[in-house]
Amino acid sequence: MEKDASFLFGGISFNRKKFARDFDRFKGKNIVDSAEKLQLIEKEDKTFDDSLEKVEFVENEISEMEDETSTSVSKKRKRKEKGTVSDSVEGFSVFKSSKLKKEAASEETDQSVNELIQGKKEYYQQLERDAIFRKMHNIHVSGSNIPSPLHNFAELRSRYKCRSYLLRNLAKLGFKEPTPIQRQTIPVLLSGRECFACAPTGSGKTFAFVFPILMKLKHTSKDGVRAVILSPTRELAAQTTRECKKLARKKFYIRLMTKQLAKSGDFSKLRCDVLISTPLRLKFAIQKRKLDLSRVEFLVLDESDKLFEPGMLEQVDFVVKACTNPSILRSLFSATLPDIVEDRARTIMHDAVRIIIGRKNSASETIEQKLVYVGSEEGKLLALRQSFAESLNPPVLVFVQNKERAKELYDELKLEDIRPDVIHSDLSQIQRENAIDNFRAGKTWVLIATDVVARGMDFKGVNCVINYDFPDAAAAYIHRIGRSGRAGRSGQAITFYTEADIPFLRNIANVITSSGGEVPEWIMSLTKKKWRKHRPKRETISTQPDI
Numbered sequence: 001m002e003k004d005a006s007f008l009f010g011g012i013s014f015n016r017k018k019f020a021r022d023f024d025r026f027k028g029k030n031i032v033d034s035a036e037k038l039q040l041i042e043k044e045d046k047t048f049d050d051s052l053e054k055v056e057f058v059e060n061e062i063s064e065m066e067d068e069t070s071t072s073v074s075k076k077r078k079r080k081e082k083g084t085v086s087d088s089v090e091g092f093s094v095f096k097s098s099k100l101k102k103e104a105a106s107e108e109t110d111q112s113v114n115e116l117i118q119g120k121k122e123y124y125q126q127l128e129r130d131a132i133f134r135k136m137h138n139i140h141v142s143g144s145n146i147p148s149p150l151h152n153f154a155e156l157r158s159r160y161k162c163r164s165y166l167l168r169n170l171a172k173l174g175f176k177e178p179t180p181i182q183r184q185t186i187p188v189l190l191s192g193r194e195c196f197a198c199a200p201t202g203s204g205k206t207f208a209f210v211f212p213i214l215m216k217l218k219h220t221s222k223d224g225v226r227a228v229i230l231s232p233t234r235e236l237a238a239q240t241t242r243e244c245k246k247l248a249r250k251k252f253y254i255r256l257m258t259k260q261l262a263k264s265g266d267f268s269k270l271r272c273d274v275l276i277s278t279p280l281r282l283k284f285a286i287q288k289r290k291l292d293l294s295r296v297e298f299l300v301l302d303e304s305d306k307l308f309e310p311g312m313l314e315q316v317d318f319v320v321k322a323c324t325n326p327s328i329l330r331s332l333f334s335a336t337l338p339d340i341v342e343d344r345a346r347t348i349m350h351d352a353v354r355i356i357i358g359r360k361n362s363a364s365e366t367i368e369q370k371l372v373y374v375g376s377e378e379g380k381l382l383a384l385r386q387s388f389a390e391s392l393n394p395p396v397l398v399f400v401q402n403k404e405r406a407k408e409l410y411d412e413l414k415l416e417d418i419r420p421d422v423i424h425s426d427l428s429q430i431q432r433e434n435a436i437d438n439f440r441a442g443k444t445w446v447l448i449a450t451d452v453v454a455r456g457m458d459f460k461g462v463n464c465v466i467n468y469d470f471p472d473a474a475a476a477y478i479h480r481i482g483r484s485g486r487a488g489r490s491g492q493a494i495t496f497y498t499e500a501d502i503p504f505l506r507n508i509a510n511v512i513t514s515s516g517g518e519v520p521e522w523i524m525s526l527t528k529k530k531w532r533k534h535r536p537k538r539e540t541i542s543t544q545p546d547i
Ligand SMILES: Nc1ncnc2c1ncn2[C@@H]1O[C@H](COP(=O)(O)OP(=O)(O)OP(=O)(O)O)[C@@H](O)[C@H]1O
Pocket: 174, 175, 176, 177, 178, 179, 182, 199, 200, 201, 202, 203, 204, 205, 206, 207, 334, 335, 455, 456, 457, 458, 482, 483, 486, 487
C-alpha cells in the first residue's frame, strides 16, 4: 500500500521523502568537519567570552550604582551634620513629618537599592562561577535560566533534599563523582525543564535521567505510569530497567514492557511507576491494552536519533501524543544528536535546555582507533585471525553489517579456541538474552554482532571493538566503538576496510581526528563522500572454496 506522502510528528506534518532525504543527508554529512570544528571552537570560546564580558559589564554597572548610593548617603550624612535635613524647624511639623517620611522612605529606598545591588552582584558572580566550572568540565549549554551544575553528589541533598535511601543506593553503585553530563542534566531535570543532552558514549547518560526521575517521583503511587523511557532495542530497554532497579531498590514499581506484558497485561490493575519500552511494544499496549499514559510526568527518548529514524518515528509520535499530561517533561539523550532531530523535537518541546558535553557527535576520547586496509573479503578473515593470534584481549565485540554475515562469520570461527558467540535479530528472545549474559559473564570471549547491540549496551570492560564490516554511517561508527572505553576506561577500536569502503573513509577519519586520533595523510586528502546508508553487497564469508 502506498505510504502517505507525509506524516505527523508533534501535530506538525512532515513530508516523508524530504524527512528521509534530510536524515540520510545527516548520515552523509561529515559528522565533524575540521573547518566546522574550528568554527565550533571559535563560537564556543566567543560565547564564553561574551558571558564573561556581560558579567564584567554588569559588575561595572553595579559598582557605579554602589558609588551613586554611597555618594547620596554621604551627602545626606553631611546635611544631617549641618542640621539642615532631619532636625525639624519648629512650626513646620507637617513638613517635618512629611520630610521625616521622605527621609524614612529614601532610607528605605537606599536599603532596597542596596539589597537589589547585592542580589544582582551575587547573581552575576554565580553566573561567572558556573561559566568557569562548565568550561572546566567541557559542559556547553544553551537556553534560559540554566541551573548551576552539580559540584558533587552531596549537593543532591544540600540543594535538592534528595532522600537518604537514594543516596545510599548511589553509594552502593560506587560512583564517586557525577560525570559531566550528570552534573548538568540532573539539576536541569530537577528544576522542571525539558532538555536535549548529547554526551560521548559511556559517559553516564542513563543515570543522568534515571536519578532525577526517581527523585521527582518521590515515592510509589497508585496513579498509574508516571515516567516512560523509550529505547530503540529490547536489549537496551532491558538493561535500562536493570539500572533503574539498582537505584530504586523496591521503592518503586519499575517495569520492562515485555512481549507478554504488551500482549496481555492488565494495566488497570498493574502497579507501575516507571515503564521502559521500545516504541513498537508501547504503541501496541496503548492500542490493544488500553494502557493509559495521561499521568506521565517524564518522557525520556534514549538514543533519540535512532528513535527519530524513519520507521520508528511514527511509533514515537504515537507515544508522545498518548502522554497528554500538560506538565510533562520530555528529554532526549544520545551520543549523536543531529540538528534535524533537534529541530523536529523542538516542535514538541518547550523552552528546552541544550546540553553538549565535549564536541557534539564525536567519539569517546578514551578509545584508541585504528583503520586497517584488508584488500578484499578473504583478506578480512585473515586479518581477523591474525589480530586474534597476535593479541586476543577478550571481551571483544565484532560488528558485521547484517545477520547473514553474522551467521557466516560465526560458522567460520565457532571451532576456534576463542569462545565465540553470535547475536542478531533472527535469534529468539531467550537466545539473544543468553548471548548477552554469557558475554557479560565472560563465558564467551568474542561476540559477533549486528548493530542490534551497537547502541547503549553497557558491557563492562569491553577492551576491543572490531568493525569487521565498515559501519553504514558515522553515527553507527561512534556508537559501535563506544561499546569500549566506557566510564573513563580506555578502549580500542579496529576498523577493516576494503576497496569498496575507501570512498567513505574520510567521514570516519574526521571522527577519529576530532576525538584526538591519528589518520594517514592520504586518507585526510580524500574527498568527503555524501553518505547514504553504506551497505555494499559483499562476498560471503567463508574459507570453503565455492563449489
Ligand atoms: N558517576 C559515575 N561514576 C562512575 N561510573 C559511572 C557513573 N555514572 C555511570 N557510570 C557507569 O558508566 C558506564 C556507562 O554508563 P551509561 O551506560 O549510562 O553510558 P551512556 O552515556 O548511556 O553510554 P551510551 O552512549 O553508549 O548509551 C556504566 O557502567 C555506568 O554504571
